[in-house]
Amino acid sequence: MALFDLSLDELRDYRSESAEPEDFDDFWAATLAEARTHDLDARFEPVDSGLSTVRVLDVTFAGYGGHPVKGWLTLPADADEPLPLVVQFLGYGGGRGLPHEHLLWASTGRAHFLMDTRGQGSAWGGGGGTPDPVGAGPAYPGFMTRGVDAPENYYYRRVYTDAVRAIEAARSHPLTDARRTVALGASQGGGITLAVGGLVPDLVAVAPDVPFLVDFPRGTTLTDRHPYREVGLFLQTHRDRTADVMRTLSYFDGVHFAARGRAPALFSTALEDRTCPPSTVFAAFNAWAHEDKRIEVYDFNDHEGGGPFQEQTKLRWLRAYA
Template sequence: MPHFDLPLDELRTYRPDLPEPDDFDEFWAKTLTEARRHDIAARFVPVDVPLAGVDVFDVTFAGFGGHPVKGWLVLPAGTTEPIPAVVEYIGYGHGRGLPHMHLLWATAGYAHFVMDTRGQGSNADAQGDTADPVGSGPSAPGFMTRGVEDPHDYYYRRVFTDAVRAVEAARSHPLIDAGRVAAIGESQGGGITLAVGGLVPDLVAIVSDVPFLCDFPRGATLTDKLPYREIAFYLKARRGHEDRTFRTLSYFDGVHFAARGRAPALFSTALEDQTCPPSTVFAAFNAYSGRERAMEVYRFNGHEGGGFYQKGVQLRWLPQYLNG
């Protein structure tokens, strides 16, 4: 696919006029206060895996509404003292998968906490184990419009709350240094990472690769690829609901969370990415309020972005903050 979005020099200055709800901060403060009324109750059950270099734990903790959320914790084998941690959020439709899929950060010497995404995980290679017990009104297939009639009912209110609680669960483990925790994610995981970066003020760094869930109005109208297209499918059937729908989505836009982020941040985008168009990524990057931020641009890639090359960039960039 050739370049289809704005030229790179325009992307670097792209700042959409996105209305922000007046009660955005109040909404999220109340949401997290309600979630914290439930004991985090994090449980870490050792898992016997035929891997010599790591110790693996099956994790369960209380997320939104006290609902049980699953995850993995992977530690370098034989860890006896608290070490820095990377908390990871995963891509759209995927679940936590299997432990041997998550070895990179433990082999680099860090604790690796992987959060399962509620209700997702039907992918054959990355199954999920976390239910979403909350229903919703009419929606298009997928997750983008579940509960979109009201921000209190919207699906990603639950997911973003789970994600903040995942940081809290990770910090509760005795072998994790609670003062040296970073958040990381790709695509949907990158969007969740931006939300966590805006809601958790003391992360040491965030890494958001080809992030989804940013600049919803542009994503819903620029690309015909899923998942943004789910919004268009919903509005095709729900004529006249545009204003209410985009008002709900404004409470969950990565651009608004980026404006509240303070930790050093590494972003990446790809100029042929039709799933998460580069302008939506730059909208968040250009809004990011942290003083230290960097963007990796892959000119001839699609939604795969930098792939394993970007992992190499992360391995060089993130330790300067985790090891500080």
């Protein structure tokens, strides 16, 4: 499909109609406070990855509910002092995979922490290792409607909390410099990046690429692609639940986290992206609170976005921050 969303001029002025809950800040403050009642218990175990230019540590830390969450910390092999830290979040359905799949950021001389996504890790890549021990009510297959009956039960409450704790865990290692922490990710990882950008006040930069989990009122009605479509298919069956579902989703909408963004930001979008429509990305970009922000637009790309071109752009952009 060619262009299907608003024109680029309209996108630059677009604002989401997602209604922010009055208790949004209180909800997240209470959620994170509860998570921090559990000892972070970050453990870093060296692994024999077969790689000679980097050191890889198998990480376990306590996320939401004190549940164990996995990650990889990859360091340049000769690291002997604290390094700028890049914390990365994964796209929908993927897991942390194997260490050799993720070498870009350590190759720049930075520390790289990759968080596994609970309950995911079987759709692409080398797999995941973090279960989600929390049950949920009836849901459409996938993750978008798990626990959607109430914000307190929603799946992404756990994931976003894990992500904040992942940053805390990564910063606890002596070879990472907490003062120079960057968060980034693509698609679902971009949406999680927006969340931590609004919840962690002292990041030095964020880079959400083609972010998912943004502007739910538009995303769930504009595109017929998964994962947004999972919500519509759930509501095809649960016809009387639309208002309740949209209320739950509003607590997890990247637009509202963007309004609290306190770090410089580099976004990207693709104008033929039917998975994460460009208007939803611009909704977050236009709401991003920090004045130092830019967005890369890829005119003829779908959800692959800028791919290696965007990676190159990030490599150059981050030199100014970490």
